[in-house]
Amino acid sequence: MDPLFDTIAAICTAPGAAGIAVVRLSGPGALAAADRALRGHGPAPSSCPSHTVHHGFVVSDHGAPLDEVLLLIMRGPRSFTGEDVVEFHCHGGHMPATRCLQRLLECGARPAAPGEFTRRAFLNGRIDLTQAEAVLDLIRSHSDRSADMALRQLRGALRETLEAARRPAMETAAVLEASLDFPEEDPVPYDRSALMTALRGCSARCRALAASCRQGRLLRDGIRIVIAGRPNAGKSSLFNLLVGHGRAIVSPRAGTTRDTIEEWLSIAGYPVLLIDTAGIASSPCEIEQEGVRRSMDELVSSDLVLYVIDANEGLQDDDQATLRGLGPARVLIVWNKIDLLHDAAPVHPQDPWPSVSTSCTEGSTAEIVISTVADLIVRSMGAQEDGAPAVSERHRVLLDAASAAFSQAADLLGSPRDDAPELACAHIRDGVENLDAVTGARFDDDLLDRIFSAFCIGK
Ligand SMILES: Nc1nc2c(ncn2[C@@H]2O[C@H](COP(=O)(O)OP(=O)(O)OP(=O)(O)O)[C@@H](O)[C@H]2O)c(=O)[nH]1
Ligand SMILES: [Mg+2]
The missing domain is CATH 3.30.1360.120 (Probable tRNA modification gtpase trme; domain 1)
Structure with missing residues (x-):
């Protein structure tokens, strides 16, 4: 059957x-x-x-x-x-x-x-396929903003945005094809520069949509925020403070945390996967060395790093060495244990990293850390129009290809080649096919198998 x-x-x-x-x-x-x-x-x-x-x-x-x-x-x-x-x-x-x-x-x-x-x-x-993908995004969403994005896509926002690039491309192709179809008759006059402008517009729309892929990834997969620092700086204390319960073991013994510990939370409506890690220090203990190796792996794949430093000890050479490997844009220094400082919290105007001072044992300062992290997240997400779709990696690849095809078609129309309209048409068709692959107007079973195998049974 x-x-x-x-x-x-x-x-x-x-x-x-x-x-x-x-x-x-x-x-x-x-x-x-x-x-x-x-x-x-x-x-x-x-x-x-x-x-x-x-x-x-x-x-x-x-x-x-x-x-x-x-x-x-x-x-x-x-x-x-x-x-x-x-x-x-x-x-x-x-x-x-x-x-x-x-x-x-x-x-x-x-x-x-x-x-x-x-x-x-x-x-x-x-x-369409973008709506089917949105069903999965919605099921998996971990925050208000990811759920909103999935719901917008489910209601057809991405398809409508794509249509705004597809329609003018199709109209341009129709004009060119009309002039090619009846070469023996008087050529249908058309305004080449208007067609070129329309195609460049299509290309720019696709490029802009493809650029929302980073936001899409962060909203779908979550923003990976890694808590790192030397042993005993108070990383697990900060982790517990942010997740709101005593998830990680805290103790005065350096080297308490060895495995990484993850927990989902929502900050400013964004999905955050918060990761506590082992303190970074050289150690003769094999287990601690493995812990440090895992911490370093997490740092590499992180979107943001909360680098905890005991304010009483200050920035040490070990900290400098770790921080040097991270771009300042994705680091927030958390000066911890300021309750133990005799003087006012230290100010480090020469440091390239943004910083915040806190005490994890005095919950009243947690709000300051959370609001600073929220600002950092909002800034790192980049500007995005409210309600605009944020595409996935699958969409991005196709949109980049469509953008390139429309741009090549526009370039061809600007060239003196006799066969320019014909070749431009072929590029436009190629661009439109890529857009159709996003919505699933064109698909094959392999693509469907790949997309739907990620779903659970029953959806
Ligand atoms: N006074 C004070 N003590 C703190 C503060 N934050 C953490 N501590 C204490 O510092 C010790 C170490 O805290 P942890 O959170 O376990 O530190 P860690 O960085 O996770 O340590 P490792 O997992 O061993 O690398 C514990 O005794 C905490 O209670 C703080 O803000 N003020
Ligand atoms: Mg710890």
């Missing part, structure tokens, strides 16, 4: 104890399977209108009740996948949903592959 036309089922909710669990069915046999599996009070699901809710029991082949459920019926094409969809709202936890799913598989459905519901929504034209 064509895999697009069979009926699939999966548990859509996360495993574990919860109020309810949802099992979803999609496909032409969804209502028939529901008819067999449900014993309700009214007519069979297949006789019920779309977008209605029903109460009943999922029952075994012999009529034994397996769970009490609410059933939602959404007939295609007005459903997420575009096909007939039936959702069973079971009791939460592992067993009720598993028993319900098992029964639906006995009644003619097969287990859904990861992302298969969303894949069907795309193949049935309910959403």
Whole structure:
């Protein structure tokens, strides 16, 4: 049977104890399977209108009740996948949903592959590829801003922005093609410089959109902020202060933290993966050496570094050596333990790094650190128009290619070559094809497999 036309089922909710669990069915046999599996009070699901809710029991082949459920019926094409969809709202936890799913598989459905519901929504034209990708971004979002970005993309913001580059490119190609199609007739006059301006505009739009990839990465994957410094500087104390609970062990013994410790948090609405690391110092202990190696790895892949220094000890040669390897733009020096200073907090106007003074044992200064980090994040994200899409790496590659193609087409139109319009057309078509690959107007199975394999089962 064509895999697009069979009926699939999966548990859509996360495993574990919860109020309810949802099992979803999609496909032409969804209502028939529901008819067999449900014993309700009214007519069979297949006789019920779309977008209605029903109460009943999922029952075994012999009529034994397996769970009490609410059933939602959404007939295609007005459903997420575009096909007939039936959702069973079971009791939460592992067993009720598993028993319900098992029964639906006995009644003619097969287990859904990861992302298969969303894949069907795309193949049935309910959403484009950027919207399908946004579903995954939304599920994975760790902060307000990432969720907002995903939701905008889900509502078609990226497709609309792309269309603003695609439309003028298509119009330009149409003008050129009209002049090429009827060479024996009087050539259709056109304004070459206007076409060149339009193409340069398309190229610039694609380039600008591609440049939002860094913001997109930070919003999707989170901003990696690494807390580093010499042993005992108070790194784990700062980590605990920022995450709001005693996640990492703190002790007066130098070398307490060895493994890196990660925790998600949201700062200024941005998703942050905060990472505590082992103190950086030379040590004869193999385990501590491994800890330092891991700290150095984290520094390399970090977006921002909170470099903690005990203000009573000041900046040492070891600190200088570590800091030298990091660009000042992504470092914030945290002068810690200022409660122990006899004099006022030290000022280091000659240091290239921004800094903040704090005491991790006196929670009142935590706000200053958080607001300084928030400023740094906002600055490092760079200016972005409110509501503008922020693209992924997959989109960036295609947008860069489209930008180059439109720019080459414009250059050709400016050249005296006889075949310039023909070649320019080929480049425009190439650019448009790249834009179509972003939205999925053009796709192959490999691309879909790559995108949807990242999804969970049930989405
Ligand atoms: N007085 C004072 N003590 C602090 C402050 N911050 C941390 N400490 C103390 O300093 C000691 C070391 O703190 P940690 O947070 O474990 O330091 P660390 O940098 O993570 O140490 P390692 O994991 O061993 O590298 C602990 O006894 C903390 O209570 C502070 O602001 N003021
Ligand atoms: Mg520590």
